Amino acid sequence: MSEYDFIIVGAGSAGCILASRLSECGRHSVLLLEAGGKDDSFWFRLPVGYVNHYYNPASNWMYYTEAEPNLGGRKLYAPRGKVVGGSGSINAMIYVRGQPADFDDWAAAGNPGWGYADVLPYFKKLERHPGGETRWRGGSGAIGLTPLKPHAHPICADYLAACDELGLPRSDDFNGERFEGAGLYETNIDGGVRASSSRAYLRPALSRPNLRLETHCRTQRVLFDDDKRACGVTVLQNGAERTFRARKEVILAAGAVDSPKLLQLSGIGDEVRLAGLDIPTVRHLPAVGRNLQDHLCVSFYYKSSRKTLNDELGNPLGQAWAALRYAVNRSGPLSLSVNQAGGFFRGGEAARQANLQLYFNPLSYTIPKNAKAKLKPEPYSGYLICVNPCRPTSRG
Ligand SMILES: Cc1cc2nc3c(=O)[nH]c(=O)nc-3n(C[C@H](O)[C@H](O)[C@H](O)COP(=O)(O)OP(=O)(O)OC[C@H]3O[C@@H](n4cnc5c(N)ncnc54)[C@H](O)[C@@H]3O)c2cc1C
Incomplete structure (x- = not known):
């Protein structure tokens, strides 16, 4: 079949939920298109499995920014999921x-x-x-959801005590009454398994006859009818171009980078920019492809006088013990995120509300230089404190 009521581009965090909800009543046919492959492997189920995807082109678009003059001309790494479940299949699961x-x-x-x-x-x-x-x-x-309160590594208690010493507020639940303060994160991990929107929403819906998922299927452009209404898409799948028609709507859920890119490739954007790329303008909308706001993260590495997760996961015996705990009852460090404690704080007197997010990871790891390599614990007790703005003022 090549005609559907709804076509959704991108089976990521948003696309999987949309596909499930739009097909639920059974009255509409829905096509979900994903450029990446399926999220069947064990590494997408295992919470700590994301260390395998961080630099893996099989499941990650592995974008880099343009060289940034205000950062000494560096290009920064910007991972994005390229798999069913999208970035939600490779992320750190902080909820x-x-x-x-x-x-x-x-x-x-x-x-x-x-x-x-x-x-x-x-x-x-x-x-x-x-x-x-x-x-x-x-x-x-x-x-x-899994709150990390009963599971977090013991050194997280030292982080919280240090925050108390500094007079920083505490939050018992970042999604509860009080957002601001130091605390332990909750994670979208369900019984020791990553609870992505693919697993939670899409999988149970895939047996419906009115929902179809196409993988390794990269949408190239949105098609428009004579009234400039979106009426379909062209895709590239296994080297062949295909066209799908939409009776009702084409929904772009390809993420913050690829949705605007796809609009531009389809002729929606700044007409001067599009003309420079030989793309005929369908609609002049100059804001498309501008105003990206991202939370640049800076990580500080510390050696620790107390044992951290490096001591558990940095040697074969510890890894075997962690694997056994996971196999027996889905517990232990492999069943959790490594982002365990953190919080939201005001950076400066003038801030009206929290504008900084902190992560305290009871693990420090080396970043591999070659693609496809895994993050590796450093060979001594160590932890990380990472910080990013949560109301960034720079635009790109
Ligand atoms: C490494 C990492 C860690 C993160 N950690 C956290 C965290 O701990 N907590 C948190 O809340 N958020 C986290 N995030 C962010 C969060 O995962 C994203 O904000 C969220 O998944 C975005 O959802 P989305 O549906 O907009 O896009 P995505 O989930 O990225 O989905 C977009 C989908 O569209 C597909 N696609 C793109 N272009 C095309 C095309 N042309 N044709 C077909 N398909 C296409 C992609 O392959 C992808 O599957 C993290 C992100 C990353 C990458």
Whole structure:
């Protein structure tokens, strides 16, 4: 079949949920197109498996930025998932919705329906928190959560004590009443398995006759009818070009980098820029492809006087023990994220709300220079403190 009601480009975090919800009532046919392959391998299930995907071109677009003059001309690495589940199949699984003020700012900027009170019911609907339903949390959604409170490495307690010493506030639940402060993260890990939107939403829906998933299928452009309404896409799959038609909608869910790129390739963007690339303009929308806001992360490496996860995972015996614990009851460090503690803080007196995110990882690792290599624990006790702005002011 080459005609569907809805065509969704990108089977990532968003695309998998869209495909599941749009096909749920059974009245619409839905086609989901993914440039990458399936997320069948064990490494996508195993939470700590993301160390295998961080520099792996088989599941990662492995983008680099342009050389950045304000960073000494360096190009920075920007990983993005290229697999069913998208970046949600290779990410660190920290489950924080964002701060309520961010959503309220969107609403105040002229977007009714996007304030925190408006979106909270949907966040509650998607999650299954072990503490059950409360004013802030959902208890029966598709995405099972694991709070790291009972599982975090003991050295995380030292991090929290240090934050207390500095007089920093504490947050018991970043998705609860108080966002700001130091605390332990929650993760979208369900019974020791990564709870991506692919696993939680798409898989159970794939048996529906009205939903089709095509993998290794890269959308090249959106097609428009005479009224300039999106009516289909052309794709490249196994070296052959194919065309799919949409009776109702074409939905781009290819991520923050590839959705605007696809719009530009389809003739939607700044007409001067498009003309320079010999792309006929369908609609002059100069904002497309601009205004990217990213949270650059800086990592500080420390040697530790106490044992850290390096001591457990940095040698064959420790690795075997961790593997056994995971095999027997899906517990231990392999069942968790390495981003365990952290928090949200104000960087400076003038900040109206938290504008910095911190990560405390009870593990420090070397970054391989060659692609496809895994992140490796450093050969001594070590930990990482990473920081990024959560309200970045630079644009690209
Ligand atoms: C290494 C890493 C760690 C992260 N850690 C966290 C974390 O701990 N917590 C957190 O909340 N967020 C984290 N994130 C961010 C989070 O994963 C993303 O914000 C989220 O997954 C984005 O969802 P999306 O649906 O917009 O895009 P994606 O999930 O990236 O999905 C886009 C999909 O579109 C596909 N695609 C792209 N172009 C085409 C095309 N032309 N044709 C067909 N398919 C195409 C891609 O292959 C991909 O599968 C992390 C991201 C990365 C990369």
